[in-house]
Amino acid sequence: MEFGGGAEPNGEAVGAHTHKAELMAKDAAYRQAEKKIAEALQSGATELDLSNSQYKDPKPPQLTELPDSLRKLTQLTSLNLSYNQLTTLPDSIGQLTQLTSLDLSHNQLTSLSVSLGELTQLTSLNLSDNQLTSLPDSLGQLTQLTELDLSSNQLTTLPDSLGQLTQLTSLNLSYNQLTTLPDSIGQLTQLTSLDLSHNQLTSLSVSLGELTQLTSLNLSDNQLTSLPDSLGQLTQLTELDLSSNQLTTLPDSLGQLTQLTSLNLSNNQLTALPDSLGQLTQLTSLNLSGNQLSTLPDSLGRLKKLHELNLGVNNLVSLPESIGALESLNDLNIAKNQIKKLPNSIVKLFQLTNLYLGIQNGNPISELPSSFEKLINLKTLNCTNCQFTDLPPSLTQLVHLETLELKGNPLNPALQSAYKQGLDAVKAYLRSLEQNAEPLHEAKLVLVGEGNVGKTTLLRALKSDKEQAPRQGEPTTHGVEIDIHGLKLPHPDKDGVEIQLNAWDFGGQDVYRVTHQFFFSRRSLYLLVWEPRRGVQQCQVEDWLNMIRLRVGDEARVLIVSTHCKTGERIARIDQPVLQQQYGAMIVGFYEVDSLVPDPATGEMTGIAELKRAIAKHAAGLEQMGMLFNNDWKAARDELLARDEPRISFAAFSGTCAAHGLSQLDADTLAHLMHDLGYIVHYSDDENLRDDVVLKPQWLTKAIGFVLEDRATAEHEGILPDGHLTQVWRDHAFEGEPRYDPNVYPFFLRLMEKYDVCYRLTDGKASLVAQHVPQVRPELPWLPEQEPPKDQRRIAMVCSMEEDPPGLVPWMIVRTHDYAYPVNAHSLHWQKGMFLSHGTHGTAMIEKRDREFHVYTQAAWPEHFMNVIHSTLEKLITDNWPGLQGRYLFAVPCSEIKDGQPCKGRFPIHSLRQWLAEGDTTTRCQICSKRHSITELLMGFEERPVDVQLREINEKLDGLDSRIADYFMRTLHAIADEAKSGPRLFTFRARETNIPLQQLFMRPMELQLWCEHEGHPHPVMDAGKGVYQIDQPQDWVVKIAPYASFALGVLKTVAPMISPAINVVKGPKTPDPWKDCLDLGKAIIDKLPAEIKASDRSMGSGHMLSEPERSGILALHRFLNEVDPTQASLGLHRVATYTGDYRWLCKHHYDAWQPNIPDKIG
Secondary structure (H helix, E strand, O other): OOEEOOOOOHHHHHHHHHHHHHHHHHHHHHHHHHHHHHHHHHHHHOOOEEEOOOOOOOOOOOOOOOOHHHHHOOOOOOOEOOOOOOOOOOHHHHHOOOOOOEOOOOOOOOOHHHHHOOOOOOOOEEEEOOOOOOOOEEEEEOOOOOOOEOOOOOOOOOOOHHHHHOOOOOEEEEOOOOOOOHHHHOOOOOOOOOOOOOOOOOOOHHHHOOOOOOOOOOOOOOOOOOOHHHHHHHOOOOOEOOOOOOOOOOOOHHHHOOOEEEEEEOOOOOOOOOHHHHHHHOOOEEEEOOOOOOOHHHHHHOOOOOOOOEEEOOOOOOOHHHHHOOOOOOOEOOOOOOOOOOOHHHHHHHOOOEEEOOOOOOOOOOOOOOOOOHHOOOEEEEEOOOOOOOOOOOHOOOOOEEEEEOOOOOOOOOHHHHHHHHHHHHHHHHOOOOOOOEEOOOEEEEEEEEOOOOOOHHHHEEEHHHHOOOOOOOOOOOOOEEEEEEEEEEEEOOOOOEEEEEEEOOOOOOHHHHHHHHHHOEEEEEEEOOOOHHHHOOOOOHHHHHHHHHHOOOOOOOEEEOOOOOOOOOOOOHHHHHHHHHHHHHHHEEEEOEEEEOOOOEEEEOOOHHHHHHHHHHHOOOOOOOEEEEHHHHHHHHHHHOOOEEEEEHHHHHHHHHHOOOHHHHHHHHHHHHHHOOEEEEEOOOOOOEEEEOHHHHHHHHHHHHHOOOHHHHHOOEEOOOOHHHHHHOOOOOOOOOOOOOOHHHHHHHHHHHOEEEEOOOOOOOOHHHHOOOOOOOOOOOOOOEEEEEEEEEEEEEEEOOOOOOOHHHHHHHHHHHHOOEOOOEOOOOOOOEEEEEEEOOOOEEEEEEEEEEEEEEEEEOOOHHHHHHHHHHHHHHHHHHHHHEEEEEEEOOOOOOOOOEOOOOOEHHHHHHHHHHHOOOOOOOOOOOEEEEHHHHOOOOOOOOOHHHHHOOOOOOOOOHHHHHHHHHHHHHOHHHHHHOOOOEEEEEOOOOOHOOOHOOOOOEEEEEEOOOOOEEEOOOOOOOOOOOOOOOHHHHHHHHHHHHHHHHHHHHHHHHHHHHHHOOOOHHHHOHHHHHHHHHHHHHOOHHHOOOOOOOOOOOOOOHHHHHHHHHHHHOOOOOOOOOOOOOOOOEEEEOOOOEEEHHHHHHHHHHHOOOOOOO
């Protein structure tokens, strides 16, 4: 069967009904126009508005022809016919000889009546957004025109008579298909603004130089390869846009444009700049991004008035020292170049507020210049995808710094951990390094391998501890044994320096394969232990190597160690060259040891001395080795780890830190760091777990191990009743292992959900352990090979992976449990897949087949549920298996059926999008050779810009609720980074009632926060929560206006979900205060100047938000932090979603989000 769009029900009847509705709408539009004309005749009006903007609500009917009575309005001076469906104009239009303004924009005109030339009094004519292919010569008779807009048509040539419009001051010809300009354009000597952007011009007429009054010239998005010298005659130009052409050089005459304040040369092919550029001393904005520049002229330093300089996406290897002379510079973008070092002079840019060293792509910069703290006005420092491992402690002196981006840098573990917490934590860590800090030489040593191969015995031999000497018959490890600072070795290169290794000894049983991965980390050294008597295959050496590579990536460093080299009965036969070729630099050596047989020559057990030297050598090479660490922080950490109790309160943790002189922020940062490095378990971002600190992670991992090894849970297909927990955790049969008191059972259950081990069943009396769900697929509501109902569509996607990541299905089961399809006591889960339901958004079947993950969703509009699953799966892979990066892809399966079996052909989604963009319409399956339409294959996987989503919602297409939910999810996901610091949705409301609009900024207002629940967004409605007074509204509202406008647009789009949401939270028939919030918010935004509301994306951020919008939301979060630092009145709680976003939820939705775990069990 074919997956994709299904036929609409009763297609002919629907078509006839639609046609009839259109005719009625046209008749209504005509009658309405006649009525307005009659009123104008009677009143003698000189202005008439017959426009019908599609953005009006409700959407008005549109004219397809003009009433004949219009010709009688000979007194008209202004006529607006925009936003209709006019295809022609009647000749009688020429009788309106008093017209001075005529707006015909946004119609479907293909030609113009010659009689238009009779409107000789016209000063303003707007013909934009039509389908004109040519212009009549009579246009030249409109000699009084000062403004002419012909943008967004299909013009290929211009008549010579255009040159007769000698009074024109503004001419817009953008978005046409012009290839040349007539020489007569040089006669328009009064022009001050000329827009020729988005055409196909390959050269410019020399006569363009005669337009000496021009102040604004836009030639962007053409095919220009060179510029005439006559361009230098336009000495009044203040704005020149030449972006997105094919320019390779610039004429020296460019330097004559000494009045220029804005010059955009981005996205060309420039390799060098003329020295004359330095003559443009009035420039405030210069955009040179997207070229092929390798050097910059020193004359750049003469541009003393420059505020914005964009040099991103070039081939620059350095910046000239003269850049330090740009004393007025506010914004500097040098992202995506090859710059390794910043010039020292950059610290002279005292006015710099935004510095972009990287955005989506960075530079190979690894350090900031000394005295960087002199940039005292810096607010934004973006170092995305650079090469920083450390930052100078003096960065804390940048008191105005609000945004620090460090994604994609090889940060040392401490800095990486602090960065995950936020800017305050980064500053706390850097401050700790300013004094009393020393190099830290510590690392994690991870022992992995099958059970009973001698890992625990090997660790004892490495420690050389006579009191705990290695012995035969070591008990089996359940879960993991952790020995902090268990192994101390001399540094191979630094005398007197000791390397301390924290040893993690993992149990080798199959049941632990899924959960062990969680504790593998990149900055660790791995010992893969195997036993020759059992052989390489039985010891699954390659499986363990694959697991390490999947979880850590190729950066892992593994020593392969065979045991029992003396007492064993077999030689350690392992194909070293093949493994070395297959795993490359991951494998750093092969070693043979016998932990039970002494070696008289070394005084150690056999092979241990050599292995120790190898461990020390490769541990010393780990990137974090020798990083600076504050001694007080280290002392606090060591005291905490020396405590006997496995679990303490965070208050006790903070008390120990305080005793060593650490502030509360320092304690928070240290706790986060110790958690990230595996010393402790502490989830500071979870309100139900943040008060507890697990000082001994093995205490927790053993408890999880007992659950995974529990036979009864496995026999009951994963169901773990609360009543059985005592048997699992206290009355178990494991001698010498901890026995847990029932008061910790709720805590354990919450942590197991954190580790994706289980999820809570809806009855609140049991959990489901995903690793133990049934083997056999149950009977499902539908199967992929069956036809969907006529009112629904089904789409399919396949995730193909080069390797099989352990635990993919059980982790996916846990992460999608909110959509579990309930059947009796079980949901529809099995070892290879799951069947899900998302209410009105449809159902889904997910199944793993070999190394492919097949996803099918079915609904009236199945795209939303597919996007939810796609995002969840991609985040799961990204978070847990970095080694799969670049080794998996999402594809559309071939729909062909041959001999009753589906074709195994796959079409990568990113390739389909690329082929479609390049003009291809079909592609052939490489398996069955059938040719497919690319558009049909992409149905459900199109790249859908925001404006397309909004149009589909506005047109109320099928699956409207799913379309709105998808828009809401995608929009909030795109600004997930901003959600870390605070909520994203808000509106304004008046503190007093019935305030006239003109007095809005003179009266106090209130800020109303909104719950961000996916299906039920609504204002915070708990008494005394979510509302903040703004005592000086105008200044503050102006500051956040760009983002306020963005947030208002989001809320207005999701408005259909708001009333049901309020009813869910507060019950049916609850009053709807949200409508007043939205109306007042719109009124406030509308009253602001256009330049404040505008979203300027000139510097580019790689985000959905423009820089002004992002500044607005940061200002919102600063305001909330200032007036409510403890978030006591916020009324919202932050949660992390499985799709990679954060949501701020009201108490009602937050409580519903939490697992139904009782406070006491047993």
